[in-house]
Amino acid sequence: MKRLFISFLIICSHTYVYSQDIIKLKDPVFKVGEELDYKLRYGFLTAATAVLHVEESEKKFDGHPVYHIVADGKTAGTFDFFYKVRNQYESYIDQKTLLPYFYTESRHEASYKHSDDVVFNHSDEKITAAKGVFPFKGKVFDFLSAYYFSRSIDVSKIQIGDTFDLKYFLEDGIHVLSITFIGKEKIKTDLGEFNCLKFNPTIIPGRVFRKDSKLYLWITDDENRIPIRAHVELILGSVTMDLMGVKNLKFPLNQISK
DSSP: OHHHHHHHHHHHHOSSOBSSSOOBOSSOSOOTTOEEEEEEEETTEEEEEEEEEEEOOOOEETTEEEEEEEEEEEEOHHHHHHSOEEEEEEEEEETTTOOEEEEEEEEEETTEEEEEEEEEETTTTEEEETTEEEEOOSOOBOHHHHHHHHHTBOOTTOOTTOEEEEEEEOSSSEEEEEEEEEEEEEEEETTEEEEEEEEEEOOOOSSSSOTTOOEEEEEESSTTOOEEEEEEEOSSSEEEEEEEEEESOSSOOOEEEO
16 A cells, blocks of 8 residues: 555656656746645545645755655555554755755655655766665656646647656656646546546556556646546556645636535
């Protein structure tokens, strides 16, 4: 379950990034104080919850002001009894480029504990983490900075069938996830009904996913560009992650109805 939880957050961060001709909006679509609450369901059971929020930071990196992004994830209900997870992830990202300077995580999963501090040196194109130094080219993110960067990408010219790539660092290497835009769809949630952009991220079959498993992601088709739902088929059952609450958005959440 911990891998599913992290995977969904990573998938949500890969929303709109073109494999070429990336155009970022002039200003971020989020602001300090924004909070997003998610719930992860396995079938009809609540398996985990996650809260993401944007904080002010007095720290500066290379003289540049940063946003402090924090995500807390934990198991819930029966899953909390059998496999308790209490994880926190933090990222400091440039207020203009939204590139990460420093990422840290503290994971407590049953009896397993893990922590890591990751430094992104963009001028030298090197990432320093607990498991070594990793050279890179171009833009590379941790999953939190990817989440917020991708929300600020201009998708005004997106077409059905367009595929997007984003590079991110996780634990022991740099990875790439590809996502295909499928079209537009209305989605009903506990927060109301929304016009959404629908995507199909690639997944790798294995112990969790079937060879023919499908993964879908829905993004609010408004100025906020918030991942509002993700759904994936598993070898046994399926998992859905829904947006359950929002606070201090930069723009009004464009609901069709409540």
